[in-house]
Amino acid sequence: MKYGGWLVLLLVGCSFPVEPQSPHAVTSATATVSHFDPVHGTATIEILNQSDKDITAYSLAIEAVLQDHQVDRSERMADYGARLSAKGEGLHPGQTAKEPLQFSPKNRAMSVKATVVAVVFADQTSEASSSEALDRIVEHRTSEALMTRTSIEAVSQALAGTSEHPGETAGKIIRDRINTPAPRISKEYMKSVAAGLEKAPQGAASMGVTEREYLAHYLSELQEQAQREESYSHIRRQP
Numbered sequence: 001m002k003y004g005g006w007l008v009l010l011l012v013g014c015s016f017p018v019e020p021q022s023p024h025a026v027t028s029a030t031a032t033v034s035h036f037d038p039v040h041g042t043a044t045i046e047i048l049n050q051s052d053k054d055i056t057a058y059s060l061a062i063e064a065v066l067q068d069h070q071v072d073r074s075e076r077m078a079d080y081g082a083r084l085s086a087k088g089e090g091l092h093p094g095q096t097a098k099e100p101l102q103f104s105p106k107n108r109a110m111s112v113k114a115t116v117v118a119v120v121f122a123d124q125t126s127e128a129s130s131s132e133a134l135d136r137i138v139e140h141r142t143s144e145a146l147m148t149r150t151s152i153e154a155v156s157q158a159l160a161g162t163s164e165h166p167g168e169t170a171g172k173i174i175r176d177r178i179n180t181p182a183p184r185i186s187k188e189y190m191k192s193v194a195a196g197l198e199k200a201p202q203g204a205a206s207m208g209v210t211e212r213e214y215l216a217h218y219l220s221e222l223q224e225q226a227q228r229e230e231s232y233s234h235i236r237r238q239p
Helices: 082-086 131-160 166-178 187-198 200-207 211-232
Strands: 008-012 029-037 042-049 055-066 071-079 096-102 109-121 126-128
Touching: 029 055, 029 109, 042 055, 042 109, 055 131, 071 096, 071 109, 071 131, 082 211, 109 131, 126 131, 131 166, 131 187, 131 211, 166 187, 166 200, 166 211, 187 200, 200 211
Parallel strands: none
Antiparallel strands: 008 071, 029 042, 042 096, 055 071, 055 109, 109 126
C-alpha cells in the first residue's frame, strides 16, 4: 500500500484572482497560448522552462475575456510532487509542459491570456511575481505532509492497541478525524487512505505476512514519505 507519485494539477477558481504584485516578472518560465478554439471553448497553454534548473511546481494566472465582455480570472497550479521530484522528475530546462483548458459554452471565451506567476525549482528556490500564488504552492505541499502525518498517527495508534484487525482500527481513526473540520485536509483523499487500511488483511495475505507486519511495513513507508514531503514544503523565497 503505497502513495502514488503523480503530477498534481489544481484549478483555483475566480475566488483567487491572481494579479502580479511585484515589478519583477517571472523570467524562468513563460506561458503561451498554443491553441484556442472559442467555438468549442478549449485552449492549450504551453509552459516553457527557460531556466537552467528543473522546475517542480508552477502557477499560471489565466485571464479570459468572455462573450458578455466580463473578464474571468483564475489560477492553475501544477506540482510534480515529492515522490516524483525525488526521482528527478520535473519540467527540465528547455522542455515544455501543456495545460489544457475548458471554458463554459454558455458564455464563450473570446480571448485567453496566461502568465507564469510563480515557479519552484528542484533545489527549493523559487521565483514569483505573485506572493499569493507562491503561498498556495507552499500550502498545497504542507497539506500533503500534514495528511501523511495524520495517517502515521492513525496507524501508530492502531498498532499500539490490541485489536485483531488494526487496519480496520486505523481506518476508523482516520474517518473519525476527518469528520472533525480541519483546514488543509482533503477528506476525499483521506477516505481513500482509510479504505486502503481497511483492506490490510487482504494485503497481508497476498504478501504472506500478518496484518500487523503488513501495517508496520506500511508505517515505515509513511514515515519516509513524510520526511520527503516536509522537506519538499520548505521553499526558499527570493529576496
